[in-house]
Amino acid sequence: MLKQLKRAARGAGVPHEKGTAALATEKMPVPSKVVLPMRQHIGAPCAPVVKKGDTVMVGTLVGEAQGFVSANIYSSVSGTVTAVDSVRLSSGADCPAVVIQPDGEQTVDPAVKAPVVTDKASFIAAVQACGLVGLGGAGFPTAVKLSPKTPVDTLVINGAECEPYLTADAREFLENSETVMSGIQAVMKYLEIKSCIIAIERNKPECIDLMCSLAKGVEGVSVKPLKTRYPQGAEKILIESATGREVPQGGLPCDAGVIVLNVTTVSTIGKYLATGMPLVTKRLTVDGDAVAAPKNVEVLIGTPIQEVFAFCGLKEGVELGKVIMGGPMMGVAVATMDEPVLKQNNGLLAFTAQKAAMPAPQPCIRCGRCIEGCPMGLAPVQIAGAFTRKDTEELDKLCVDLCMLCGTCSYVCPAKRPVTQTMSLAKDFAAKEAKK
Structure with a gap:
């Protein structure tokens, strides 16, 4: 499965709907x-x-x-x-x-009041006191993410913002670039991380240019333009695109020596350290x-x-x-x-x-587009069959736990079947069975 990731980080070419990208907040x-x-x-x-x-x-x-x-x-x-x-x-x-x-x-x-930060412990305490969570949508407590159990040498800033319509992160780069950089430097300093990669999709050239100019001369910080392809911002995909590393199945980013922070998350760290708000x-x-x-x-x-x-x-x-x-x-x-x-x-x-209207789903024609599009190299058609049979052993072999519910399979399905919803049910079923 891990070898499949490089072959299968394909995703989908979703429409470039970024009509608010130039609109100040x-x-x-x-x-x-x-x-x-x-x-x-x-x-x-x-x-x-x-x-x-x-x-x-x-x-x-x-x-x-x-x-x-x-x-x-x-x-x-x-x-x-x-x-x-x-x-x-x-x-x-x-x-x-x-x-x-x-x-x-x-x-x-x-x-x-602005927190007093002198070392890693007081830095983590400050981030925890801020109430900060992953602001890219996942909502994972940031203090936990900044407390990895294995050594980390690379910080990746997620500026992909690969979904259509959304431009809030792009505006964070453009409107709050100073706190983005101060947040990055604080994380690197207190966690003793030597390298930071600011990853931005190529459809945001103004963000790339600005961050390149700010990163110039800052030791260990670089900007990596990424191919515009959904779901480029998914954590495991982003890590592979930005660093060439793979997160082990069932593992965390820190198992690949990486911490990933959304751009607005790291910017909020910079703001909190300065103001205490x-x-x-x-x-x-x-x-x-x-x-x-x-x-x-x-x-x-x-x-x-x-x-x-x-x-x-x-x-x-x-x-x-x-x-x-x-x-x-x-x-x-x-x-x-x-x-x-x-x-x-x-x-x-x-x-x-x-x-918002969706066409009525049609029978599966076994075209394989869901398999070709899955960024994790999964086989949704086979997973759906195993789920129907309630075959937990087969679901485990098919690595249903790797599904990140990105929606690519439903998007590319010509029959407009609820593939992602089925994957979600199968993933939930397998997880519950594994706990028994």
Whole structure:
């Protein structure tokens, strides 16, 4: 399987839909309320540390991490806690949430101060205190990622942003290049990493040129332009493209001597070290054929999606078909516009019913395009058969656990079958059976 990776890192040539790439970020006003679910990361959900009636400020801790694989949650507004209740997320899971009524003053908590960092331990503690998670969409706590169990010699900055529509990371390069560089240098210094590769797809030439100029003369830092091909930004694919190394099956990037950080994640480290302001805002790309004025928007975390679209405007007289958190390939369709913006959200896409309509799936014609397109060299047709038979041994042989649910197989399928959904079910089934 590992040898297949180099032969099969193919993916798909998705449309170059980057209409907001040249649009500077606009700051959204304070919303009518913020809703802060206690699960905005991979790992243990936070425990609420405030109650109804409490007064909070910007940067006040409202959700405390429960264990190392977790991430603190802070208030993005000043105001009053109106409820500590349960909300339902797009995943279908119910989660405790803190609801805050803003006072409009945006008073900053006096506890917000730049951290004192002198060594690796205090650096990791600072990143953990920031509440930082992977801002490319995965939501893995960054402090955990920066605490590898095996030696690491290379830092890879993920600036691929390979999904259509999304341009928030490109704007981070262009608008916050100084904190991108300061974050990189801090990670390299305190983790004693000698080499950093800033990986950017070639469809972002202005980002490549800017970072090349800034990296010039900085020891160990280089920029690597990458082929524009989805899913170039997937962690294992990115590592191979940027370094030539392969992550072992079932392994982590650190097993290949690499740490991967999204560009906005590493930039946030730079900002936090300078200001002490925890993660309370997020840049989103708001786009789609139902959006009146697509924008890149800086949003307070917890803002209801409805208010984000009200700020950008939805076209009049069109039937709204689907709203997606994230990109069109790996994003999640939202059930209600009342859902809030989370830390790991990087885009909100609204499509008309006509654009969102999918043709009825047809029988599989065994064309093999899903196999040819799979960036991990998997065989979705065979995996689907093994899943239908509930053959766990065959699913294991077919390495279903390597599937990253990138959506390439569904995208390239001429029969428009729900291949990715089947892969997800098969992967989940195999994982549950393995635990028995």
